Amino acid sequence: MPNTPLRLFWLFLVLCSAACNQRPKFISFYYWRTTFAPDSTEQTTLKDNSVATLYVRYFDVNWPDTSSAPAPVAPVHFDSIPAGYTIIPVVFFRNRVFERSTPATLPALVDKIWALVRRINASAQTHPKEIQFDCDWTEKTKDNYFAFLRGYKQRSGDIISCTIRLHQIKYPDRTGIPPVDHGVLMFYNMGNIDAGPGSSIYDRSIAHRYTPSLRTYPLMLDLALPIFAWSLQIRDGKVIQLLDKMNARSFEKDTNFISTGPQGFSTRHACFRGGYYFQENDVIKIESVSRDGLLEIVSEVNRHTNHRIRDLIFFDLDRQNLEQYDKNLFKEILDHTD
Structure with a gap:
């Protein structure tokens, strides 16, 4: 039967090697x-x-x-x-x-x-x-x-x-x-x-x-x-453009938009926002x-x-x-x- 201390020593080396190979x-x-x-x-x-x-x-x-x-x-x-x-x-x-x-x-x-x-x-x-x-x-x-x-x-x-x-x-x-x-x-x-x-x-x-x-x-x-995050501008049920780098914060304090839920807004009045033009009733879907x-x-x-x-x-x-x-x-x- 192999020497027990020797067996434990080799087990220790194996465990150390495995730990060293798993870099943080x-x-x-x-x-x-x-x-x-x-x-x-x-x-x-x-x-x-x-x-x-x-x-x-x-x-x-x-x-x-x-x-x-x-x-x-x-x-x-x-x-x-x-x-x-x-x-x-x-x-x-x-x-x-x-x-x-x-x-x-x-x-x-x-x-x-x-x-x-x-x-x-x-x-x-x-x-x-x-x-x-x-x-x-x-x-x-x-x-x-x-x-x-x-x-x-x-x-x-x-x-x-x-x-x-x-x-x-x-x-x-x-x-x-x-x-x-x-x-x-x-x-x-x-x-x-x-x-x-x-x-x-x-x-x-x-x-x-x-x-x-x-x-x-x-x-x-x-x-x-x-x-x-980005937003989708939707008109008559169809996406008309992707609004890059526009999230919920881009619309929530603008009175031209009304929240329709945690991930959406509706346009109350025609306006420009973030360089984009929005018509009345356009839907904004936040992703x-x-x-x-x-x-x-x-x-x-x-x-x-x-x-x-x-x-x-x-x-x-x-x-x-x-x-x-x-x-x-x-x-x-x-x-x-x-």
């Missing part, structure tokens, strides 16, 4: 504005939650109909240097870029993106070793997109992550597994934008159709959670995710991933978004992942 989770935020200049509320949130990493949108990439090549759109400008934070650049691609690309044009695209990222890094006085790409690729574009990811990895040597939607989790045999170091599960924008009772940001019934597939998805994942909804998302993801989720990234760092929630919410959600 962290709270991070996306920063999705064209000028980097966090205000006092945003800075306080970062400090109170011990945030060390910011995922900063550097620019979009589109392929205009009038152009013979893809081009960057609205690069970020740093009004202040993000001292004390690890900055991870995020580049958003319109899917049409990879619809129009060919294997022959991809090396030039890699070089163009790599060079612009380096210039923005220099302006921010930051030296990131990781970059994230955001693209809702399809079966049609996956080969070009994945070739771009491999090319960028070879060119830069950076850690590469990319965003992954729920439908790409469920159908990896069709949409493919991206060749990246890890993914970011975007747990929002999953419903239809319509006048019905559901929410296009988070719909529990839709999410439940996809989350069981997380159990077999091979990539380690971060989890991106929605703290943003956001409550505290309970965010905790529900984390519980659902945990249940199907055996706690393989790494960090939480909230979209996005903006005073208007932060003021919707209790200041302790972010730590509460982080604790909920254990």
Whole structure:
């Protein structure tokens, strides 16, 4: 029979090794504005939650109909240097870029993106070793997109992550597994934008159709959670436009609107608000995710991933978004992942 003290010693080593491999989770935020200049509320949130990493949108990439090549759109400008934070650049691609690309044009695209990222890094006085790409690729574009990811990895040597939607989790045999170091599960924008009772940001019934597939998805994942809100302007039962960055607070003190419930308003008088024109009797449908909804998302993801989720990234760092929630919410959600 093996020596009991020796057996206990080896058990101790195994347990220590397992504990060391489970690194602590962290709270991070996306920063999705064209000028980097966090205000006092945003800075306080970062400090109170011990945030060390910011995922900063550097620019979009589109392929205009009038152009013979893809081009960057609205690069970020740093009004202040993000001292004390690890900055991870995020580049958003319109899917049409990879619809129009060919294997022959991809090396030039890699070089163009790599060079612009380096210039923005220099302006921010930051030296990131990781970059994230955001693209809702399809079966049609996956080969070009994945070739771009491999090319960028070879060119830069950076850690590469990319965003992954729920439908790409469920159908990896069709949409493919991206060749990246890890993914970011975007747990929002999953419903239809319509006048019905559901929410296009988070719909529990839709999410439940996809989350069981997380159990077999091979990539380690971060989890991106929605703290943003928007409104839908509805006229004669049809959505006529999406009102970005307009939540309940945008209407509740304006006498031109009357509340029809916790998530809606009706227009009493024709008016302008937030740069939008409203006719009398227009309906405003507010869409956001409550505290309970965010905790529900984390519980659902945990249940199907055996706690393989790494960090939480909230979209996005903006005073208007932060003021919707209790200041302790972010730590509460982080604790909920254990």
